Amino acid sequence: MSGAFLAILKRDLALAARAGGGGELALVFFLTLVVLVPFALGPDLNLLSRIGPAILWLGALLATLIGLDRLFQGDEEDGSLDLIRASALPLELAVLAKGLAHWLTTGLPLALAAPLLGLLVALPGEAMLPVAGTLLVGTPALSFIGATGAALTAGLKRGGLILPILVAPLTVPVLIFGVSASNSALGGTVPFLTPFLILCALSLATLVIGTIAAAAALRQAE
Amino acid sequence: MASLIELANPTRFMRLSSRLLPWLGGAAALLLAVGFYLAFFVAPADYQQGETIRIMFVHVPAAWLALMFYSMMAVSALGTLVWRHPLADVAQKAAAPIGACFALICLITGALWGKPMWGTYWVWDARLTSVLVLFLIYLGIMALWRTLDDPSRAGRAVAILTLVGFVNVPIIKFSVDWWNTLHQPASVFRAGGPTIHPAMLWPLLILAAGFTLLALALHLVAMRAEIMRRRVRTLTIFEAERLDRLAAEVAI
Numbered sequence: 001m002s003g004a005f006l007a008i009l010k011r012d013l014a015l016a017a018r019a020g021g022g023g024e025l026a027l028v029f030f031l032t033l034v035v036l037v038p039f040a041l042g043p044d045l046n047l048l049s050r051i052g053p054a055i056l057w058l059g060a061l062l063a064t065l066i067g068l069d070r071l072f073q074g075d076e077e078d079g080s081l082d083l084i085r086a087s088a089l090p091l092e093l094a095v096l097a098k099g100l101a102h103w104l105t106t107g108l109p110l111a112l113a114a115p116l117l118g119l120l121v122a123l124p125g126e127a128m129l130p131v132a133g134t135l136l137v138g139t140p141a142l143s144f145i146g147a148t149g150a151a152l153t154a155g156l157k158r159g160g161l162i163l164p165i166l167v168a169p170l171t172v173p174v175l176i177f178g179v180s181a182s183n184s185a186l187g188g189t190v191p192f193l194t195p196f197l198i199l200c201a202l203s204l205a206t207l208v209i210g211t212i213a214a215a216a217a218l219r220q221a222e
Numbered sequence: 223m224a225s226l227i228e229l230a231n232p233t234r235f236m237r238l239s240s241r242l243l244p245w246l247g248g249a250a251a252l253l254l255a256v257g258f259y260l261a262f263f264v265a266p267a268d269y270q271q272g273e274t275i276r277i278m279f280v281h282v283p284a285a286w287l288a289l290m291f292y293s294m295m296a297v298s299a300l301g302t303l304v305w306r307h308p309l310a311d312v313a314q315k316a317a318a319p320i321g322a323c324f325a326l327i328c329l330i331t332g333a334l335w336g337k338p339m340w341g342t343y344w345v346w347d348a349r350l351t352s353v354l355v356l357f358l359i360y361l362g363i364m365a366l367w368r369t370l371d372d373p374s375r376a377g378r379a380v381a382i383l384t385l386v387g388f389v390n391v392p393i394i395k396f397s398v399d400w401w402n403t404l405h406q407p408a409s410v411f412r413a414g415g416p417t418i419h420p421a422m423l424w425p426l427l428i429l430a431a432g433f434t435l436l437a438l439a440l441h442l443v444a445m446r447a448e449i450m451r452r453r454v455r456t457l458t459i460f461e462a463e464r465l466d467r468l469a470a471e472v473a474i
Contacts, residue, residue, distance in 0.1 A: 148382070148383075152366065152382060152383055153369075156369055156370070162362075162365050162366060162369055165358075165362045165365055166362045166366060166383060168358075169355045169359045169362060169387070169390075170359075170386060170387065170389075170390075172351075213382050213386050216382050217379060217382045220375065220378035220379060220382070221375070221379070
């Protein structure tokens, strides 16, 4: 059973690495977004460092949303989703493998690149690591909330635009606690650990709810 | 529960709802008339907020109903997924635009009330923001209904989305208690009884009952329209298939 799980994971990672459109595309999109912000707001470094974590989080959210519609749609089109449904592996675990692969190719690179991009928005040095940490523990939640939305719209020919509409409102709590944890790392009244732990809890909860809901959505789409 | 199972027959539902509707509509009109009379001519102006307090009589029932209709949709979603009740997804689909309407009324009246009281139409306060998010979720659900053609497939997909989005409802209800922001804390349904003066509480409760009955009547009308729409759809498909067969026979 774990063999099938690892096979799906490996296959999705290989697809992302070889077919393009995986991690590096999300990363380039993230970079483009962060570069655009100073043009819109003006290059005031004080202002940028104050809203830096928010920009990084917003960039992570949008970069996650961009590639999401392909999460199940490609498999639905070429029929491999039917094979996954028919296999002995519970559909929840298959969704978990695919969600994990999605996070490894979008969320994780974004979190690793955050300190570098933090330089562009004048994030102070001591805040770099905590902000990257919030992205590291928070982006799984985005991937798994997104997996539910992707599963709901897997069979849709014109699902590209509806997916962000469905997913974005549900990511509000993650965004709130992600940014508030990052801001308390920059210095604030709330200790860093409180929102950080809530963020971890949100990721763990969506890991469960998201996989179950996405598997249910895939089942009813048969 | 027994009556819910009886209602699973759409024909019986149509008969019962057509008999129920005039009473529901009449009671709603009566309660709203009495409630608005009390609210506008009998209830005193607030010592602090003056006449603007009367916005409350529309604002608060709208907020309650926006939450109530979402909860009803969540129960319908369970009905679709767990009990496979044939009318559950009809009820869910009919409820979404009504709930969205009340959420919008709540947001607009809140903005109009906020301007004289807080000096601004909008602040990013916890309760305001969470109601706006609820409105967006309503719109997302309505959008998902429109992108899937087959009603039974769409019903199950929307049911999953509705249940996932239900997480937001308790957050809205308790947002004023958890985050101490501009919006006042709960003053009617709270431990230790309401803090509103009876002269204002009574018109509010009567109007809330009136709006609830109005919403339920609208919900029944929307459900009947949806059932008829599905019948027309089925008939159209039958007709198309019949013509298809005829064409095939002619070709042979």
